[in-house]
Amino acid sequence: MTSFDSVEDLVLVAGATGGVGQLVVGKLLEKGLKVRVLTRNAAKAEEMFNQRVEVAVGDIRQPATLPAATQDISHIISCTGTTAFPSARWEFEQSPNLIEWGITFLNPKSSEAKAKNSPAKVDAQGVSNLVAAAPRNLKRFVFVSSCGIERKNQFPFSVLNAFGVLDAKQKGEESIINSGLPYTIIRPGRLIDGPYTSYDLNTLLKAKTGGKYGVVVGTGDTLSGDTSRIDVANACVESLLHPSSSRKIFEIVNQGQRPPAINWETLFSGLK
Template structure:
């Protein structure tokens, strides 16, 4: 075996933690199969090391963008922003992969879809051992819309707290994503850098801004191509429990004009539809790579789904 063709990736503490959990699971499988090597390919997949003997085989394991179709992983796809993202992707005939805790919720929301267009995996990002490498095979882009309420509520049931969702869930997801990923877009919140200042300190009483910032920092240091969208206070919807046609017909009311800034200076509200479209646009606009944006929306005509207009808005934010 030619070890020289293996990618030279930095493996951090959390990847080792995931490795230990994965090896434990695989060793149990090994005991059942009594095969000395059956677990080895999965073991190496955690590091995203291809088992190859030639450069040609290496290229087959990590196909280029031109040789593979677009597959967008959406995590948090049944939430207020996530479901709008999924609906738009399906409407564009882009392949979507969802990781969800509740499969029935996705079925009720998106209805029956072609398995080639929509693939749904049951897993909990709070539990890294559930994030099997097979879930991520072929994924080219990812959008993470994980989130919970800032203050204790029924949504905190089942340990669904900001620490578990916005920090541990994001961290575990990022560790599991393939190193070949072209872009991850993370939805965060304005005010994450000002959690000790009023009024943000009130919002952060239970740590939501702190844990969102920790998730942001982990994404930034992951080595993956990223874009972070810090949303203003979300308005419009959420459109939970509506069918796909209803989602596609949703509008942002009068708040269609978009404001984009950097440096955590913007304040205000943001339409869920605007944030969903911003995430979709950021996947393919090169200049958004490695950038963090704050986005709000105000009354007026906006860019809609016009890529050129969105690119101009993102570019203008760099010069403010």
């Protein structure tokens, strides 16, 4: 039994052209599932995915662009995000000079206010906007969050959260949980493995983890370590196929010896 009950099911992937998002789309297509991607750049998405997906032009930071993108969808996988520390991806209104960069690092709130793509605008408000636009009969909302949400005052997560990325991820989680929608929240450790840049679809479909380590999941935000983007993408897609992952929040890291195949049902059903 899976949460896919008909050929009409349609998965919306937000953040589809990012590292994890690209792999998620490839794995959904590999399983024969229908995919719609939410993107600000239609030409880039069409080229990346070889015109095998529906493309909805929109931006989670702009609520008015979302109703059309979420129409008739059955599942959402949100892989959106930005850098934890100020960078070009924050899309500052104007490029900071050296003095302004110094002020930015001394006063994180001032930098966030000047950025269009900060964690607060993407991981908190953007996710909240996507939740508000989701159909009330949505079968699952999968959100890629982060380890450390519940350990923000402990090293190294206190450093990671210097500019509020974990605060923003937590607000995103809360908006999903409080919505009443069925959800799966995945908290990876430090992301490793590609893609680091845009891959073409053929490469994505062939993406296999070359890691030697197994997949470990847990609850209560106690795990730490590296997590392959490939395994995060697998967890996102497999969670749609296993009812035992519904309304679960879990960390995922790579540890121990890797078995010949990952038994996702065993992993999900063992979660509290």
